[in-house]
C-alpha cells in the first residue's frame with residue numbers, strides 16, 4: 594500500500610459533486626453506453642448496424658464462455674472499427690473523469706486498440722488526434738500511449754506496458770480504472786489502474802486540447818485492403834461486462850474499475866496525488 598503514500602499537489606479540478614454519467618451493465622443495448630460507430634476498410638467508410646450485418650456489430654449477448662451478460666463487439670478481417678463513443682460533446686475542461694471498464698478479449702492482435710481518449714476536431718491546434726489510448730503492443734501486452742500535442746498530431750510515446758491476458762473463460766476478465774483530469778494549461782493528469790493495482794500516472798499531461806471523449810471497443814489491426822487473409826486470424830471480438838463513468842470520484846466507478854473499498858478509501862484520502870513511484874511528469 595505504500596504506492597499510495599504520496600505528496601499533495603494542488604490541481605485545477607473543480608470541487609466534485611458525485612455523479613454517475615454512464616452506468617452500463619452487460620446485456621443492455623449499446624445505446625446505453627453511447628453512439629455506435631462501425632467502419633469498413635477505409636477511413637470514413639461508416640456503416641449502419643444493418644449494413645454491416647454479421648461482419649461487424651455491437652450487440653448485447655449472453656457470453657457463453659463466462660455465463661455473463663455482455664456487450665459483444667465484433668469485427669471481421671476487413672473492418673476498421675467497432676466502437677462506441679461515450680459522453681460525446683459532454684466532456685468539459687478542468688474536471689476529472691473516472692472510468693471503470695470490465696472486459697474480456699478472447700484473442701488479441703498486435704496494434705489492436707481497446708480504448709481511446711479521442712479528440713474529435715483532430716486538426717484544431719495544437720493537433721492531438723488521440724490524446725491517449727490503450728492497445729496491444731505485443732503478445733498479451735497492453736500499452737498506454739500518450740500523444741504530445743503539436744506537430745502532425747500523432748507524436749505518440751509509450752509510458753506504460755503491462756500484462757493483459759486474452760482467452761476464453763472468466764479468468765481472462767480484466768478491470769481497467771482511469772482518472773482523466775482535463776485541466777487546461779498543461780497541468781492535466783492521467784491515472785491508470787489494471788486489475789485493481791496502480792499501473793501508471795502521468796502528470797503535466799494535456800488531455801483536453803479540443804472536443805474530446807472516451808471510446809470503447811475494438812479499432813485498428815484489421816487486414817490490409819485487398820489482402821486475402823485467414824478470416825479467423827483477423828476477426829476480433831471483445832466482451833464488455835461493465836462500464837461506469839463519473840465526474841465525482843473513484844467510489845462511483847469502483848465496481849467496473851475493479852477497485853476494492855480499501856483502495857478507494859486510500860485513493861480518496863490522498864487526493865490529489867503526485868510524485869509516486871509509478872508517476873511520470875511530462
Ligand SMILES: *[C@@H]1O[C@H](CO)[C@@H](O)[C@H](O)[C@H]1NC(C)=O
Pocket residue numbers: 613616618
Ligand atoms: C447502476 O447500474 C446498476 C446495475 O444495473 C444498478 O444496480 C445501479 O442502481 C445503477 N446505479 C445508479 C446510480 O443508477
Ligand SMILES: *[C@@H]1O[C@H](CO)[C@@H](O)[C@H](O)[C@H]1NC(C)=O
Pocket residue numbers: 657658659660
Ligand atoms: C453456463 O451455464 C450453463 C447452464 O447452467 C452450464 O451448463 C454451463 O456449464 C455454464 N458455463 C460456464 C462457462 O459456466
Ligand SMILES: *[C@@H]1O[C@H](CO)[C@@H](O)[C@H](O)[C@H]1NC(C)=O
Pocket residue numbers: 605686687776777778
Ligand atoms: C480552466 O482552468 C484554467 C486555468 O486554471 C482557466 O484559465 C480556464 O478559464 C478554465 N476553463 C474552464 C472552461 O473552466
Ligand SMILES: *[C@@H]1O[C@H](CO)[C@@H](O)[C@H](O)[C@H]1NC(C)=O
Pocket residue numbers: 741743744748750
Ligand atoms: C514528440 O514528443 C516528444 C516527447 O514529448 C518530444 O520530445 C518531441 O520533441 C516531439 N516531437 C515533435 C516532432 O513534436
Ligand SMILES: *[C@@H]1O[C@H](CO)[C@@H](O)[C@H](O)[C@H]1NC(C)=O
Pocket residue numbers: 744745746747748749
Ligand atoms: C507524425 O509525426 C511522428 C513523429 O512525431 C511520426 O512518427 C509519424 O510518422 C508522423 N505521422 C504522419 C502521418 O505523418
Ligand SMILES: *[C@@H]1O[C@H](CO)[C@@H](O)[C@H](O)[C@H]1NC(C)=O
Pocket residue numbers: 755756
Ligand atoms: C507478466 O507476465 C510474465 C509472464 O507470465 C511475468 O513473468 C511478469 O512478471 C508479468 N509482469 C507483471 C508486471 O506482472
